Amino acid sequence: MTRIYVDHAATTPMHDDVLDAMLPYLKNDFGNPSSIHQFGRETRAALDEARRSLANHLGAKPSELVFTSGGTEADNMALFGIANAHKSKGRHVITTQVEHHAVLYACEQLEEMGFEVTYLPVNHEGRVTRDILEKHLRDDTILVSMMYGNNEVGTLQPLAEIGDMLQERDIVFHTDAVQAFGIEEVNVKTLGVDLLSISGHKINGPKGIGCLYVKANTKLQPIFYGGSQERNRRAGTENIAAIVGLAKAAEVSYEALAEKRKHLFQLRERLIQGLQEADVSFIVNGDSEHTLPHILNVSFIGVKADAMLMNLDIAGIAASSGSACSAGSLRPSHVLEAMNVGESRVESAIRFSFGFNNTEADVDEIVKQVQAIYQRLLHTNSDNGGDQG
Ligand SMILES: Cc1ncc(COP(=O)(O)O)c(C=O)c1O
Missing domain, CATH: 3.90.1150.10 (Aspartate Aminotransferase, domain 1)
Known part of the structure; x- marks a missing residue:
């Protein structure tokens, strides 16, 4: 059968080219990219190159990317990182009723922590409108998290119509682009977002790797503490093989x-x-x-x-x-x-x-x-x- x-x-399934790109870093090239010796410098070069290549696909600067353990961590980092860093300004967060649980359950936790969350309704096709969002914006709104494309029904949200409005009001804008990246042209500048989550295993890359785009100068409180990796935004030794795999998967996805x-x-x-x-x-x-x-x-x-x-x-x-x-x-x-x-x-x-x-x-x-x-x-x-x- x-x-x-x-x-x-x-x-x-993982693409053959992705596996080939990863193998050296699972075998011989095992150095810690924070080490200053030759072993470390070699993996540091691979990490830098993967970051540069991925940033290029997103229309971002390499320094604006934070590697995570997947889409779930990227979403959690965006929500908790922004909420905690901006709480002196306000405690109101807006999301939609159709988000992935990585966003929805994080929002429920934010409510436990004393934030107020509005879950925007959608129409019969699963879409939110700009008007509905505008009606719910408040002076104390600090963050809007709205997914790019829905993982269950595929509906795209009108992100590009929203970015300008949020920027004018100085509200941070996050999108979960886990299902869209690698399939849609995802450009952070055109979308007008401040944060964007992606994941490796949805685009023929490895599992357990993702990335959060964080626009330069966006205040973000880390969710992990430890080493100073990822410019102090995400502590922990980088998963080099998976990061190289994620960058390769993006490259393969965006070919033709x-x-x-x-x-x-x-x-x-x-x-x-x-x-x-x-x-x-x-x-x-x-x-x-x-x-x-x-x-x-x-x-x-x-x-x-x-x-x-x-x-x-x-x-x-x-x-x-x-x-x-x-x-x-x-x-x-x-x-x-x-x-x-x-x-x-x-x-x-x-x-x-x-x-x-x-x-x-x-x-x-x-x-x-x-x-x-x-x-x-x-x-x-x-x-x-x-x-x-
Ligand atoms: C829209 C969306 N966000 C987040 C995730 C979580 O990503 P990961 O499995 O990499 O943690 C998924 C996975 O199903 C998803 O579809």
């Missing part, structure tokens, strides 16, 4: 990006069309115009997501019901709930997320299997009086 992986929003995006959009479109032609009742969740190209979230009406996923897995197809962490626990997706799409769509939602290696043949096989599983489950459902077990 051929196995088809369409869960790239959860994680991606336009063609890759076209390919991802085509796969997404082909799946929608295939399902339309199949005997399946479905609704697409998300925003058809403002979307990441690699994510398609679909509710198969009348068939529960866990039953569909289990049967897809048996057929060799790896998809997901939402973010990886909520997938294991049968909790309904907070993103779909915020979008107010109704219970039947929430409980039947499946996320297909494509990678550069997926093919049209993969999509055709998915359509074939979904149709068969859908019909089978729907009939089992009606035979059992509606209980799917």
Whole structure:
């Protein structure tokens, strides 16, 4: 049986070039980049070069990047780092109801610490508007954290429309670009953000590495204390192999990006069309115009997501019901709930997320299997009086 992986929003396979770039730093080049001897100087050079290359992709200065252990740490560093450094100015933070838990749960913790957090509502497509944000801005607002593209439904937020407004009011602007980096042109200057989070394993790089862009002169209180690495913003010996891997993964992602995006959009479109032609009742969740190209979230009406996923897995197809962490626990997706799409769509939602290696043949096989599983489950459902077990 051929196995088809369409869960790239959860994680991606590592690219061969990334592994090749990392191997020397896992074997011979083991020096600590803070050491002044030859061993240290060699890895320092690799660290500097990775930082320069990654900064270039983001339109940032190398000194504005802080390497972290992943997207979660980058998000936490942004929220706690800004809130703690700016609390004398105000204690109000704004985010959205559809953020990844790395932001949402950090915000809940900020509330425990005495900050006030506003969770902006979204429309049925998962989008926040500039007007809604403007209405909630206050004199004591110190930070707005709004994701670039949603990991469950792919909806893009109108970041570029917001940057200027926040800058005028001297409010720090953070975006979680973990799903967008490597797939969208992400330029910190065009976006007008002060902080931006990325992660290695979503872009065919290694797991456990990420980066936070912090605009020059932005006050940020560290979340770790120890050595003076990363210009005193993140203590701890740098994970050189992973940092080199992250920079290489970015380089590979941004090669021929336009063609890759076209390919991802085509796969997404082909799946929608295939399902339309199949005997399946479905609704697409998300925003058809403002979307990441690699994510398609679909509710198969009348068939529960866990039953569909289990049967897809048996057929060799790896998809997901939402973010990886909520997938294991049968909790309904907070993103779909915020979008107010109704219970039947929430409980039947499946996320297909494509990678550069997926093919049209993969999509055709998915359509074939979904149709068969859908019909089978729907009939089992009606035979059992509606209980799917
Ligand atoms: C939007 C978003 N933010 C943050 C994260 C967390 O990133 P990491 O797994 O690198 O900690 C993820 C991962 O699923 C994500 O999709």
